[in-house]
Amino acid sequence: MTLAHMTPRERVERVLRGGRADRVPFTMYENKLPQCRAERDLRNRGLCIVDRRVKVVTALRPNVKSTETRSTQDGRPLVRTTHETPVGAVSMVREPAGFTSWFRERLFKGPEDYKVLRFLIDDEVFAPCYRPFVDARRAWGGDAILRPQLAGEPLQVLISNWMGTEAFCYEWMDRRDEVLDLYHALVAHHRKVYPLVAASPALHANYGGNVVPEIVGLEGFETYYVPNYNEAAEHMHAHGKLVGSHLDANCGVLKHAIARTALDYIEAFTPAPDTDLTLAEARAAWPDKVLWLNFPSSVHLRPDEEVERFTFDLLEELDTVDGLLMGITEDIPPDRWQGSCRAIMDGLDRHAAERPELYAR
16 A cells, blocks of 8 residues: 555554654544534545544442532533542532533532542542444544543642642642642552553553643653653553653743653644744754644634645744644634634645655655
């Protein structure tokens, strides 16, 4: 089979391993791509869907009663999830909002919740669940690549999911020992997941993401994130698998620390003008890592011809397109996604046509 006849998934897998294809692959999360004629046209042109819904590990808390109730407030839908344990209960409230949802309440409300959160960690049991992944991959054929999640980084679970940024910062200053108790419990807990994902049929998996350098800082990242990435990578690499992280923020202060990780790819890396690193700077900092981009969200608002030109010029920042994928990992305004995505593909195709020496044929 020639490169030109590769399926979208085969192109992504080839580049994800550090190689090159006949064009830079273009990917979109499954929940960012409404089904319609424009979607079908994009997929016919080679767009690859990234399906993140299929898990390879199941989790069960046998001694926790979890319930979900739905309501509305001021016309907005709300979902309350409550976890009842032998040592107390915690709950959170989320507001579904299209492709995403917003936290209205977090699990952590105050110091009395530490013992409950610790129980949630200790009670959870993991088991492999590979059949749904195999079935979904067969159903998708070559149109999509399936990406399971290893885990969330232990500290990021506390920041993003359980506490929220403001509460975490106060607790970090006032009750750091209790925060670190949860952190170390999560570190040990996630070690049970690594071998299960590594032995799964998946080629690659993400480990967490959405790190905010302005909150975590360089020292915090090196202390509480890098060791966990490296430990997970050791398991994944032993099975010939790849691991990356969803690092889409201002990574300038972290770039050298990221370079020293064992991560194979940096997923959702968003170049300037939306962050503090250009694509060229990121490639210089991470020469041995695959860059799986998120197209800068602000550029979607420009006219289509400017989006195409930006795409072409972005690739021109690099001497090689090896190990480079274009992606969409964020919402696009409903009135812009069709035109902008076509323009991105036009820019990718034009670059392949005008710079053939950079591409495999």
